[in-house]
Amino acid sequence: MLKIRNFSYGYLICLLAFIYVPIFVMMAMGFNESSDYELPFRFSLIWYQQLAGNDVLWRAGSNSVVLAVASTMVATVIGTMAALAMARHRMRGHAILQILLFPPMAVPWLILATSMLIFFYYSGIGRGLHAMLLAHVALSLPYVIIVVGARLQSFGADLEDASATLGANPWQTFSRVTLPVIAPGVAAAGLFAFGISFDQFVTSYFLAPPGVTTLPVEIYASIRKGFTPEINAISTIIIVGSMLLLAIVSKFYQFGGSK
């Protein structure tokens, strides 16, 4: 038995190494003086200094944040509404919506993005941050509806029925019972939505007009143009930031889906 246990832990350590080594290498290179990642390693903050002066990246970064915040709010609100309707008001039309939730998950994002490019271009919606917002929300919606829906499902309708028998009108029931009870699910869904938007490269890439970029689009452009350690610096900031955020959140929200 002991042998199996040792083997298990050994295997997990190898797995974590596989997952983390490239990330650590990239982070380290952001502090290496050589622009061609030459060794020996010489510590330097030069790339962070250059990053501080890189207006294009900063503008892309602020676009990403604004977009992610807006997309999170919209996706969480309309996704929660839809999840509520689907969980508590059973009706025929919902089957159609349920089918519509599949494409954002089951069709490669490349195809969704290019089809949106065609449609937006010819329908007059055009490209730009608003088009990206449309796309980001669409890709987040299924996740929000699934996560919030699971939470609603796990409580059933009894709590709301009880609230009604106790004299609460539908609005009181929603604000005093339903919303507080599903709040952890809504928060998790919001986090999902934020992550999907902030990391979103594919749709942003196709829907960005010249001169308007987000961080992932800008990073992709830089990588294709040639390596630049500034990208390591900004990537390090993004990775550390998002991991910290998730680590903090996971303190409050259990992953396994337990209450």
Place this chain on the structure above:
Amino acid sequence: MKLKREWIGYGLTVPAFVWLCITVVLPLMMMFYFSFMSRMPIGNAAATFSLKQYASFFQRDFYRFLTWRSIMLGVHVTFFCVLIGYPAALVLARAVKGRWRDAILLLVVLPFWSNALIRIFAWTMVLRTDGLMDQALHFLLPGAPSIGVLYSYPAVVIGLVHSFVPYMILTCYVSLQAIDDSLIEAGQSLGGSGLTVFRRIILPLSLPGLLVGVVLIFIPVVGSFMEPRILGGREGIMLGTVIEDQFTEVFNWPLGAALSFILLGVVAIIFAAAYPLLKNRLKVA
């Protein structure tokens, strides 16, 4: 009262419904329409209905070769994700307990949360000639030839497996940890060896999670273009990168649209073919 409730039910779904129509339904319909155009409708150059775009797929070996490549990429990446991810999920769900389990699970999920593009980019520094892998090898074996694999097919597979293996671990973990211990004990008490219990009880019961993982990985990998570009270079030409080119370089949207629907069609055919085989097995869960 009943009527009012019904209206609330519809009203709540209207925004999501409209949103998905504008971003998914109408675009896909328009793309389908576009795939039958003879040329890009720009200015006063008129486009006519034509099967030309689809015909080119059948006339030119190049596209069929790329489609095959993309499918094989999906198969390879999915295979390695199962190979690496399933045992990890099994170990996490059945051998590791308590705080360690939560901690490792969190560690697996953490990078998955950070930007996919950045993680692919990070691999370039490990895999390139004189990159970390080479340095490590030369440190151990001075004078060994370079094993830098950047800009090759294996590099693309490594990067994609790295990106997608957490999906597999999570979906398998969820279905593995849901298996009641008593079922496994019952299997053992009935005289099943470790391998038999695994094959007859654990594997069938965790199959739904495994299959969800396969679907979640196979589809995006088949349609990937960023990862093959960054890690594969010229070796990374896939159907996805060619579709990307039609929209960003060549501006032949009708061809891009047709290739997109061919890709969708091939994926649909694969899953449709696999469905009857899996249908009965999935009923267990």
Place this chain on the structure above:
Amino acid sequence: MSSVDIRQVTKTYGDVHALDKVSLTFAEGEFFGLLGPSGSGKTTLLRSIAGFVNPTGGQILVDGTDISHIPTHKRDIGMVFQNYALFPHMAVFDNIAYPLAVRRVASAEINLRVNKILELVQLGGYGSRRPRELSGGQQQRVALARALVSRPRVLLLDEPLGALDKNLRQQMQIELRQIQREVGITTILVTHDQEEALTLSDRIAIFRKGEVVQVGRPDDVYENPRDAFAAEFFGSTNFLKGKSLGKQGVLGAVELSDGTRILTSYALPSSGSPITLTVRPEKVLIQGEGQAVTDQGTSLNVLSATVIQPVYMGASVTYQLSTSPADFSVFQQNREAKRFEAGASVKISWLPQHTVVLDA
């Protein structure tokens, strides 16, 4: 305190009649049990009264007013759910205060009333606990207190004790009944547990396939079941089939398939019509073969029987017997020293007033 009148209430789901023209009257302050197997319509009726189910036809009147079209939250009811449905994000105090808070009662009065009812359900001092920190019985009391605190007109109980273990359930039955008497509220209980219905209810209604089979006081329904379903669902029983011989003197006589004659004090249909009789196991006396049958002599029903199996249950023994007309089960208090072994020949006897004639 209110009366509730159910008039011809029907609920159909597609072709299925969940309720088929059910009419019942619940009197003021009455504790009324709705009893039946699952799918019999008892829960559908309760949920119709609560307003969760819209009946397809009929009327539900509370104090003479039709409430069919009033939404649940305006019906002024209290309800205890099977899983209690306590709000997990609120402390016990806030759970109980909820019906008062949504009615915008002043907070001083809320304090007063919640604390008073916490005392009533013996949970004084538990106000700041979370529901999940309480035992099943305590949660049940919180649910009851929450349902009663706004002094509703009707209290609905949906299998309220189903989630508790047996000992606790019996204790809670007594408490529930006491509290209900103290408050004096019209109470409607749904249960599939006959013992629970028996202990708690002033009257009961037995449901089957969306229809009411029998209504009455529990003892009356038990002693005089109307048909085989009511007899069997409410306690265990023995059935005998035969045909009526009509009145013979003061008693009626029935001839069973093997020719045995059974006497009954119940009214019989006309001579010759087929008939089903039932005898409760505890009404039957079991004696050894040789023992003299010692009762009012002539009008006693006596059968010879063979013990198939005695089932020893501590306070009592239930014998599975075979007699020439049918298998029989007989209940005996564990008072006599003598117990019969399997295979023993015995004599069983019962009084004509315990031979119940059932509706065909």
